[in-house]
Amino acid sequence: MKAQQKNVKFDLESYMRSRVEAVNKALDEFLPPVRKKPSTLYKAMRYSTFAGGKRIRPLLCLAAAEACGGDPNKAMPLACAVECVHTYSLIHDDLPAMDNDDFRRGRPTCHRVFGEAMAILAGDALLAFAFELACHAEGTPRYPTHLMVRELAKAAGPEHLVAGQVCDLEAEGKQISAKHLRFIHERKTGALIRCAVRLGGMSANCTPSQLNALSTFGHYVGLAFQVIDDILDVTQTSEKLGKTAGKDVKAGKATYPLILGLEKSKEIAARLTAKAFSALEGFGDRAMPLLELGRFLLCRSY
Numbered sequence: 001m002k003a004q005q006k007n008v009k010f011d012l013e014s015y016m017r018s019r020v021e022a023v024n025k026a027l028d029e030f031l032p033p034v035r036k037k038p039s040t041l042y043k044a045m046r047y048s049t050f051a052g053g054k055r056i057r058p059l060l061c062l063a064a065a066e067a068c069g070g071d072p073n074k075a076m077p078l079a080c081a082v083e084c085v086h087t088y089s090l091i092h093d094d095l096p097a098m099d100n101d102d103f104r105r106g107r108p109t110c111h112r113v114f115g116e117a118m119a120i121l122a123g124d125a126l127l128a129f130a131f132e133l134a135c136h137a138e139g140t141p142r143y144p145t146h147l148m149v150r151e152l153a154k155a156a157g158p159e160h161l162v163a164g165q166v167c168d169l170e171a172e173g174k175q176i177s178a179k180h181l182r183f184i185h186e187r188k189t190g191a192l193i194r195c196a197v198r199l200g201g202m203s204a205n206c207t208p209s210q211l212n213a214l215s216t217f218g219h220y221v222g223l224a225f226q227v228i229d230d231i232l233d234v235t236q237t238s239e240k241l242g243k244t245a246g247k248d249v250k251a252g253k254a255t256y257p258l259i260l261g262l263e264k265s266k267e268i269a270a271r272l273t274a275k276a277f278s279a280l281e282g283f284g285d286r287a288m289p290l291l292e293l294g295r296f297l298l299c300r301s302y
Helices: 012-030 039-049 056-067 072-093 110-114 116-134 145-156 161-170 178-203 208-235 256-260 262-278 281-299
Strands: none
Touching: 012 056, 012 072, 012 281, 039 072, 039 110, 039 116, 056 072, 056 178, 056 208, 056 281, 072 116, 072 145, 072 161, 072 178, 110 116, 116 145, 145 161, 145 178, 161 178, 178 208, 178 256, 208 256, 208 262, 208 281, 256 262, 262 281
């Protein structure tokens, strides 16, 4: 990606800090306050939403808008909507009927604090609320609001995120191929990351060719993200990860390290990230935030 590496200094730490602050502020303003009834529901929604996540998906959404010359503020409702879908998926994923995890982001999971029934309802509420937020996005000439809402619905629905969850559960304790594992990762994790990037571009009225490039970037970054997650699950501690380490192995889940080995998995993650970077070549320096976020995801340790 030679055109992207022209002695351009980019402070990723400052960029991420400022954007995370903006996303958290927006989420705080969007979500119902705990003083409203039913207070317990709103406490549970906020507990998981503000549990200290890295906000990778909304950051990618905002950075994609910038890469297309758009205003990240216009992408904010979409960025927050994606984060609400992501948080809902984590709440439900941690439930005893699913992955049965007691910790998420370094503290007790939603169902451990509020009970299983309230955790289910908090997840349901966040999923529905995500589409309410997406409806606040200002449409563009190429992408009216309903197309952006549909984009989010498809990523969160039965052919993508939910399909990935189902296939992941059905694969527990079984020997599956690397091809089938990729199918799971493309849906369970990759689809929402790809959606976040596409929504950012759509909010900026990106051209069809730009949207295709962003889709390719999001696809490969999403896959690389989950491969790295698989690697970290077997190489890091629970304290470092903020969630139970080694739970995939204990649950008999198929992972890249289990099927292909640790070193091969690292090679795959690097190769996927390189393909993602190649997709950004036509954007110039405006794509630097996306590029550096991709590097961060590849090199992260938690």
